[in-house]
Every structure is written in structure tokens, then in C-alpha cells.
Amino acid sequence: MNSPCPSDHDRFWQSAAELDPLLQAHLAECVTCHARQQRAQLAVRLLRALPAQRAPLALDGAVVAALHAGTRQERAIQQVSALTRQEVPAELNSRVEDALVWTAEQPAPAELEVRLRAELAAPSEAMSRRFLGRLDRLRAPQDLDQRLTVPARSSSRRRAFAFVGALLLVMGLGSLALQRWGAELSSSQQQPRVAVQWNIEVIESAEGLDPVSRALIGGLSGGASEVLGKEKL
């Protein structure tokens, strides 16, 4: 073989007349290159033989429509650009200035700096403070008002008396029990043991108590029993 296979296959797409003699000699001997060149030449012939497409009649109508649309658009643009330029009224300036006052840049309030310092000094604290401030204040339901207003003064007074009464009763019972227990203890040393008997007395006022119980309750209640005891429970 005279020469090596050409690396530039693009040369196979040239017409036979354009090929240089060296390549022609190679093609005469190399089956591979010859096949490639034949295929390229066939492709060129096929591309050139593609049937010419004639413009369809529909193109006339489409172009006429496009030109009219274009002309209308152009005319509209001409008319708009031909409109006379209106002078700006002097009043507009002052109105614009007024409007701009509102939009002028607002300086940061001094408080911002204070808050920022606090924030940087104790970030977690500042954060809690911010969020606490945002918590919604809940309104008490109307139901609660009704529940609280109806019994009012009389019941609170009655409850105070009932409490002191109950206290007096307990104290009375307690002192009675102590007295009896002391008596039983002293007598049991000489006499045989007898069953203890409990006497429960219901009293209606502090005056009904025996002096020992009254003194005990008076001491425990800080004198309150003396005052309340004068009223009928």
C-alpha cells in the first residue's frame, strides 16, 4: 500500500474531481477507505436529490395576514409616538414632595440600641423577655363572673363562723378527752381498770365550753374565739 489511511474522513465528502492524486491512489488500493468514500458520496447525492419543496398556496394567505398585522402594529406605534408630549404641571412637584415625606428614610429609634445591648449581653434572657411580652392575655370567661358574684358577703361570713365552730368543737372534744384520760390514769393505780366512757357535747358558742378548753382555744386562735364566741354560731 502506498500511503496510510487518512485520518481526516471529511475528505471523502469532497467530489471525486477535488480529491488529490495521493488520496485517489490510496482509495484504489484500500477497501475500507474506498467503502467509506463511496458511502459519503452516496450521502451527498441523496442530500442533493432531496425533492425541492414548493411553497404551498396557504403561504400566500399567511404572509398577507402577517403583513397586515405588521402594518396595523406599525401604524399604532406611529400614532402613539406622534401624540404630543404633555407639560408637567407645577403642582405635581409639590405633590410628589409631600408624598416623599412619608417615604423618607426613617432613623432607627434610640431604644433600639438599648435593646440591642441587652440582647448581646444576655441573649437567652432577652429572648425570654421578648416571647413573654408576646403571650396573649387571656380573658376570664363570663361564667366565672356569675359563679363568683351570686353568694357574695353572707356566705363568706357564715363560712368563717362555721370554721371557728368546728375548731371549737374539736378543741372541746380534745380537752375533755385529756381530762378523762388524766382521771382514769390516777384512779387506775388504786382501783381495778374500768371501761372508759366518752361523752360528746355539742356546743353552740364558746361560752358553752369549760374554762380549760376555752383558754386553750383562745391561745390557739390568737384571741379570735373570744370575739366570735360572743356571737351565736
Added chain:
Amino acid sequence: MKTDPDRLLVEACQSSRTSGLEGAFRDLYDAYKDRVYNVCYRITGNASDALDASQETFGILFRKIYDFRFESKFSSWVYRIAVNASIDLKRRSGARHTISLEATDEHTHESVQANLRDERVEAPLAAASRHELAGEVQTAIGRLSPKMRAITVLRYVENQSYEEIAETLQISIGTVKSRLSRAHDALDRELTPVLDQYYLR
């Protein structure tokens, strides 16, 4: 510079300022409509897009012809508008037509295969087969990138020289050669199976 063969016609259009498809512009349209449509058809690959691209081309021509100063050949300018309109349209319409072309691809392969099984290399093809083969070649062109498709059409369908292609696409001769070389490689890949099927056993 040689006198542009379209100079008189173009100047007639520029001086008349018609409002539609009439007078000198009608003559210009008649002179170019088939060439424009053919380029648009070969680049877009279908009649519907070719019609749209041709319409757009003449719309642009009509609006801009008044500013044309013969800095390039008028026909190159027309081809450039047609190529750009076709590529833009193809980009806009996307993959829609690729699918339809591939669908016809299979059909043509099957129908022609039986007729051509025992054809010898470069044996003359029957008219029906030639028609089918043209479809295959168009499909191969359609698979190229828009730039390579445009240069292939200008070179082989419109028989433009390297210089004319350079002027139409406004690129250098070197770029024409390298782009065309890449188009050849791509066409070789696309057409080899088709040629093998039609011309070899």
C-alpha cells in the same frame, strides 16, 4: 463588489412602501417563496413548521427591507432570516416533531425492506423507494443539532459554496469547514444504517 442580482427588485420595494403583498414586494415574494419554504422545510422537517417559519421570514423581510444597504448579498440575507426563523421555531416547538419523525421512521424501514433486500449497490431505486429514502435522509438531518442542520441544508440542498455559507450564517470560512466536517461525521453515523439497508444485502 459585484452588483447584487436582486438590487433592482429590492430598490423597487424600498421606494414603493406598499402596505401589503402587492407591487414590487409581491414580485420579491414570488421570486423567493419556494427557496425560503424549501430551506424552512428541510430545517424544521415538517410542512406545518415550515409554513410558520416562512411566514415569519417574509414578515421580517417586509419590515426590514427598507433598512437593507447591500452590505451582503440580498439572497444571503433572506436565507439568514429563514434559517434563524426555522431554528427558533424548532426550539420553541421542542420534541413534538422528533417523536413524529421517529414514528414514521419505523414504518418506512419495514415497508421498504422487502422491496430492497436483493438490490445491488447503487442500483436505481424505484420511485416509491426513492420517496421513502428521501424521508430517511430528512430524518437523519432532523437528528442533527440546529447549527449543523442549517449548514447541511445550505451546502447540499441549496448548493451554496463555503463563501456563500459564511456570508449567510455570518461566520468565517474556517468555522464553515469545521462545522460542516462535524455535520459529515454526524450524517455518516445517522445514514450508514439506512444506506446499508437500502443498498447492501
